[in-house]
Amino acid sequence: MRRFRYDQPGFADAFTAFVSERRETPEEVDTIVRDVLAAVRSEGVGALLRYALEFDRIELTEATLLVSADEIAEGAAKCSAEVRDAIAFAAERIRVYHERQRPADQRFTDSAGVELGWRWTPLEAVGIYVPGGRAAYPSTVLMNAVPAKAAGVERIAMVTPPGRLQPAVLAAAQTAGVTEIWRVGGAQAVAALAYGAGPIRPVDKIVGPGNAFVTAAKRRVYGAVGIDALAGPSEIVVVADGANNPEWIAADLLSQAEHDPAAQSILITDDEAFAAKVEAAIEAQLQVLATGADARASWQTHGAVVIAPLDAAPGLVDEIAPEHVEFAIDEPERLSDRVRHAGAIFLGRHAPEAIGDYVAGSNHVLPTSRAARFSSGLSLYDFLKRTSIVKCDARSFAALAPATIALAEAEGLPAHARSAAIRMGQ
Template sequence: MLDIRECREVPAELKRGGRSFWREQKELAARVTAVIDRVAQEGDAALTALSRELDGVELTAAELRVAPAELAEAAAALPAALKEALLVARENIRRFSAAPPPGSLTVNAAGAVLGTRSLPLKRVGVYIPGGRAAYPSSVLMNVVPAQAAGVAEIALATPPAGGHGHPLVLGTAYLLGVREVYCVGGAQAIAALALGTETIPAVDKVVGPGNAYVAAAKRLLFGCVGIDAVAGPSEVLILADAGAAPAVVARDLIAQAEHDAAAQALLVTTSQRLAEEVAGELEKELATLPRAELARAALASSAAYVVPDLELAVALANAWAPEHLELLLADPWAVLPRVQNAGTVFLGPYTPEALGDYIAGPSHVLPTGGTARFASPLGVEDFCKRLNFLAYGREAWRKDAPAAELLARAEGLAGHARALVGRE
């Protein structure tokens, strides 16, 4: 029977709470972790064993990839009407995907009106770390894009340094118009923002940098809330030719190395002489650097790579996919089109990475740990979501419904098929 309920406000069961999500995920975590560990350790052997254990199918490693001939055979065996229905769907999806940015309308092949709306998230949590330093720049780089997107509520959490957070962080938050600030740090802050507590209402997305515990909490709670990324230690790769100034290169390496002992600062150069001179300049800079101990620890696990030509230098940069990439080259603009993987690229000797950290404009919240292969810098779009809509008239319905019905029946979903017919 259909349960019919009268209500005068949003029922509790319709309010999606993070706590129920967390309980469900916790039950699965151990089993999924075991599967991931097994694949990481055993590779193809794990896949064939798990196919046997979980799917009841015996496969060899060579059979894991379906042969192109088998794909072609499967396509040829499709009934003609079903194949045509698949191609109609493909065309409609392509046309919609190639449409202009959100806010505009498009029309599919049948004549239905389709569109996308871009909406700001309602409530966002911003985490600002404490620890060895205060980071008002992180307040700016996370809060301002959210405000530009139109986020209505911004809750900021920061460790209780001195009792209620660092004054630089608190003061910057106030200047930006943020009035909801909590003195909670670490993984517990991420959990509070994601799940909600008696004092801290839950948010829709959590952004901002943090230590390994903060990153782990964001990873575990993703799905309960959105996250910007799982950030790792900061990193820079400087790609320099023989014309680069050794002192400039050294200072830019140190600017990254002083962040944290786990930070990485790499030099890739076509000049052996430059690499040697940079090594000498590093020692000069470290002699008077207040955070020399941290910087030395980071530089100890960093390196300078001398390569025969610029082509290999760019290949190394793309392979490492750095958070920050500096092009200290005679013609950095000529190289920029060849850069595929980087968070932000800094061109020329007058564009130190530190300008991007503080003042230039683009957010300094960037993909780390090689994730620039698939991830992007934080921006306004990270604080928005898209809502699709579509409207079929009678004639458009008549054109597309038969193909959709065929696809529904091919999937064994009779209820879907019935819903597509008899609407006149």
């Protein structure tokens, strides 16, 4: 874990170097992924079955790739009532939040008499990747499938590594409106969704987080299909003053550290004594945390404590451009309103990032690795596309034609110019 003091000489350079450290995919991963994608594209379902045996040590057939409706129903029924209720509660909040994002179609006539506008239509088919390695993630199903369903996507195909399908994941898929579930994971699952493989038909867009191989595969198939983003390790920044309970802040920092040894947790505070209490609380909680090994590796390798005036925090947050940032202070908007780059902002002492992961309603699929500088979290917009509309009559066309002809000729495109000029009788 690193310690930084804002008032020390060389702080800016040292902090920038820390923020810029690479925590992403090794180059050799991309080479493996390239070969997997090529094999699935050329061999189809045969490659999927071979990789299931090679990578997952599970023998599948083309018939057993699909999780049957009976399996989904039976598995979901094994989910406890408490968890089923929590899934339903979260799904409804996610649905309501995302439906509020729905944009309106528009048609208008401008001063030249040209009728212009746009309309929004849902994607036809979306593929959702749901990890199956470190833990079961029903929340991932909800955060990806519920907005897709709210947008009007008809076909939602879920892929997840073969093995035991967790009841909570099946219950979430059932609740969210997933239409098909396939036992396939890794880069080969991305390839199947992008290109099709046997019974798995290709989709229009692939969303959902995965490991380094999944991320590298999404990067490579982009263009053949759409993708949501290239997910990196989880991140959290907590801006906190000394009035907080250090146990609470320690738990918040560890909530992201436990995801992965490459995750990053950063505390920014103006109170050095409070920082020491948080560090001690982290150490105590690591002793009893079931995910303590990963959390400790993350905290020791990528964690940081920054002692700085709170007024400096927005600038530091912008430099980090984190996935999540908490402002655990009174009147948090006075600082948060100055932040430009963050995937999600949590305001106040009673808004831990964990509620955003599950039940707040906002989406937990967020930009990582400083991508918050130029991108946003998953939303209803990811499952819609906008089509422009242009309508001219003879009079409005005549108002646009001369400039069209002049620009086309300037660009050396005579057929463009002629398609306008011919209608003008030229």
